[in-house]
Amino acid sequence: MIKIGILGSTGRVGSLLIDDLANDSEAKVGAVHVYGKLVKNLPTDTVVTNDMKVLFESSDVIIDFSAPAATEALLTEVIENGGNKPLVIATTGFNKHQQNLLLEASKLVPILYATNMSLGVAVLNKLVALASKTLRDFDIEIVEQHHRYKVDSPSGTALTLAEHAANARDLDLDEVRISGRDGQIGARTKDEIAVMALRGGDIVGRHTVGLYNDGEFLELNHTATARNTFSKGAIKVAKWIIGKEAKLYSINDALGL
Ligand SMILES: NC(=O)C1=CN([C@@H]2O[C@H](COP(=O)(O)OP(=O)(O)OC[C@H]3O[C@@H](n4cnc5c(N)ncnc54)[C@H](OP(=O)(O)O)[C@@H]3O)[C@@H](O)[C@H]2O)C=CC1
Numbered sequence: 474m475i476k477i478g479i480l481g482s483t484g485r486v487g488s489l490l491i492d493d494l495a496n497d498s499e500a501k502v503g504a505v506h507v508y509g510k511l512v513k514n515l516p517t518d519t520v521v522t523n524d525m526k527v528l529f530e531s532s533d534v535i536i537d538f539s540a541p542a543a544t545e546a547l548l549t550e551v552i553e554n555g556g557n558k559p560l561v562i563a564t565t566g567f568n569k570h571q572q573n574l575l576l577e578a579s580k581l582v583p584i585l586y587a588t589n590m591s592l593g594v595a596v597l598n599k600l601v602a603l604a605s606k607t608l609r610d611f612d613i614e615i616v617e618q619h620h621r622y623k624v625d626s627p628s629g630t631a632l633t634l635a636e637h638a639a640n641a642r643d644l645d646l647d648e649v650r651i652s653g654r655d656g657q658i659g660a661r662t663k664d665e666i667a668v669m670a671l672r673g674g675d676i677v678g679r680h681t682v683g684l685y686n687d688g689e690f691l692e693l694n695h696t697a698t699a700r701n702t703f704s705k706g707a708i709k710v711a712k713w714i715i716g717k718e719a720k721l722y723s724i725n726d727a728l729g730l
């Protein structure tokens with residue numbers, strides 16, 4: 474049985490990982506990192522810890538749905554203290570320093586980083602690249618909608634979609650992305666890519682990439698209707714990454730897309 478370590482085990486997705494693994498024939502929960510208070514009953518042989526070193530020692534692979542500060546501690550364990558297990562990282566909202574740590578750590582252990590663990594969004598990224606390149610004159614606008622508890626904005630998925638759109642047009646996303654419009658801002662500029670965030674209720678995750686032109690528009694939408702889409706996707710790629718060489722992998726590598 475593959476022993477999976479969970480960072481963020483008490484969270485909305487982390488607790489679903491525990492449920493999913495209870496019914497998995499190939500993998501089980503090896504260890505859970507608990508930051509605050511443990512809220513779930515776990516199999517008696519599960520290691521419960523708040524120590525990153527112990528999390529590494531007790532797992533064959535670690536899945537992370539937590540918070541940027543927690544991922545930073547996980548990556549630091551790899552870089553500074555020899556933590557040596559494959560990582561599946563799903564947390565979003567990293568700053569530049571944390572993004573650099575991800576790259577550094579991926580030279581030492583295999584890491585799959587995906588801002589969205591669903592198959593549908595993996596395909597959507599490809600569709601967005603194709604549409605952005607083919608419909609070169611269309612204006613691109615991205616809207617993401619999430620539940621009221623989400624703390625980072627815009628979503629990691631929306632940023633990844635925007636990157637695919639910008640790259641397909643040889644644009645630098647940092648130069649063309651805008652995140653709001655208010656007041657006498659003037660007409661839309663040709664290359665700008667807006668990424669707008671809505672928050673409310675229990676929306677699991679909804680992303681729409683619109684490509685607008687005179688006379689026609691195309692909207693590509695993905696809606697996650699159940700949060701275990703993400704936990705199940707992460708378990709699938711965690712099984713895949715075991716035994717791979719140290720490198721930064723995308724979900725497309727794991728899904729063969
Ligand atoms: N890539 C993907 O497919 C998806 C990614 N996500 C991302 O995953 C992350 C978690 O989402 P969600 O489960 O909704 O969030 P929650 O807020 O429900 O869970 C966060 C978890 O991280 C723990 N945590 C917070 N801060 C720290 C810290 N400093 N050290 C250690 N642990 C910490 C929390 O512990 P405690 O409960 O004790 O505070 C909790 O277990 C977010 O970044 C979200 O955007 C979410 C869904 C899908």
Ligand SMILES: O=C(O)C1=N[C@H](C(=O)O)C[C@H](O)C1
Pocket residue numbers: 565588589619623627628629630631677678679
């Ligand atoms: O926080 C969430 O809930 C989600 N976060 C991810 C993101 O920021 O893109 C993925 C998903 O949309 C749900």
